[in-house]
Each structure stands twice: as structure tokens, then as C-alpha cells.
């Protein structure tokens with residue numbers, strides 16, 4: 001088992017957003033969070049990453065309770081939709097930034113950055129500045145910043161939604177390859193069903209503050225748990 005969420009509850013003021021959400025991920029599993037806008041997907045990722053505090057519940061990663069730890073000590077890395085790179089820094093410096101803050105020794109930083117660059121095939125871009133990169137290349141650098149931390153869990157919040165259709169498709173293939181190379185579990189939030197269906201081992205469907213179904217793409221489509229899931233994935237059931 002990799003990640004375990006136990007009875008997570010969250011409200012913003014008087015508005016409940018997550019109600020008793022529980023979920024267990026296997027090691028190296030690729031999970032997609034699917035659901036309408038406002039159903040709490042990003043909030044749950046932010047709670048796992050430590051950018052938001054749950055009102056109740058626990059988060060465990062590989063046998064360790066992490067919701068009581070600061071974000072930097074959780075073994076979790078998050079890639080945002082707005083993947084702001086530091087414009088005045090080279091790609092190498094952007095990727096090294098988090099490690100430098102964590103006081104990782106210089107030689108080790110170089111090795112980690114070079115390894116991540118090889119995985120993402122951006123070795124030839126390391127000395128460039130962000131404004132010398134295409135949108136897809138920038139996105140890879142943003143993923144690289146997460147990879148160098150060697151997290152046990154990657155959290156990707158709609159990572160492809162700023163890309164045009166062709167690039168989106170290409171990056172989707174790259175993500176599928178990437179997950180073979182990094183020994184970590186991944187959760188990707190997406191509103192794109194095709195993306196979830198092609199990439200994920202299992203899909204988690206959110207609506208109305210709760211998880212509606214957790215199942216493989218085939219099961220979600222062929223045996224939706226309720227009418228909401230059936231309508232949302234457009235299954236014939």
C-alpha cells in the first residue's frame with residue numbers, strides 16, 4: 001500500500017467541500033481524479049501535499065502518518081497547472097531550487113538534476129532560460145522539479161490543461177512512459193475523460209463532496225456505481 005486517506009473532512013467556512021473521504025492507493029499505482037469543477041479534487045490534493053489542512057481525518061504514506069508533517073517532509077511532490085518557472089534562472093537552476101533550499105549537497109544536486117533531465121529528455125535544455133522554451137518543454141521542466149525530489153507520490157493538478165490538443169496528446173504519451181521510469185505512485189486530476197481512461201490504473205470519480213466510485217477505467221464505464229457516474233462518463237448503463 002502506498003497512500004491511505006482516512007475519513008478526510010474539509011469545509012471552507014460554512015461550505016463543506018469534502019465529507020468523510022477515504023481512499024487507498026497501491027504502490028506505483030497511477031490514479032486519476034475525475035469529476036465536475038468544484039467537486040473538491042484540487043482541495044484533496046492540496047491536503048495531501050500539506051498546502052491545506054483537513055478539518056478531520058488522516059493521511060498516511062508508506063506506513064507513515066504525514067498530515068502532521070510540514071509539506072517538505074512528506075515525500076510528496078506536486079505539479080501545478082500554473083507551472084510558474086523562475087524567469088531569471090536557467091532550467092538547471094529551476095530544477096535545483098527546491099533541493100538547494102533543502103540544503104542537499106551541490107554534487108548530489110547535480111546528479112539528481114542530470115538524472116531527471118535524462119528521464120524527461122531535456123538534457124540539451126538545461127542551460128536555457130524559461131522564455132527560450134516551448135510550452136511543452138516548460139511543462140517538462142515543471143515535472144522535472146518534482147522528479148528531482150524523488151517523491152514517493154506525485155500529485156499532478158490538471159498538468160496538461162494549458163497545452164494545445166496535439167501537445168496534450170504527446171505529453172500524455174510521455175506521462176505514460178514517465179510513470180514506468182519513476183518508482184512512485186501518481187495522482188492526476190483531470191477533467192478529460194480520455195486522459196483518465198488511457199493513463200490511469202484506477203479512476204476515482206468525485207461529486208457532491210464524496211467519492212462516487214473507485215474502479216478501473218473498464219469497470220467505471222461498464223459498471224458505473226450510480227446514475228451520476230453513468231451520466232458523467234457517458235456509459236450506456
Ligand code: ADP
Nearest residue numbers: 012017035036037038039040041042043044189
Ligand atoms: P475542483 O478541483 O474539483 O474543481 P476545488 O477543490 O478547487 O474543486 O474546490 C472545491 C470547492 O471549494 C469549490 O466550491 C471552491 O470554490 C471551494 N474552495 C476551494 N478553495 C477554496 C478556498 N481557499 N477558500 C474558499 N473556498 C475554496
Ligand code: MG
Nearest residue numbers: 041042043189
Ligand atoms: Mg481543481
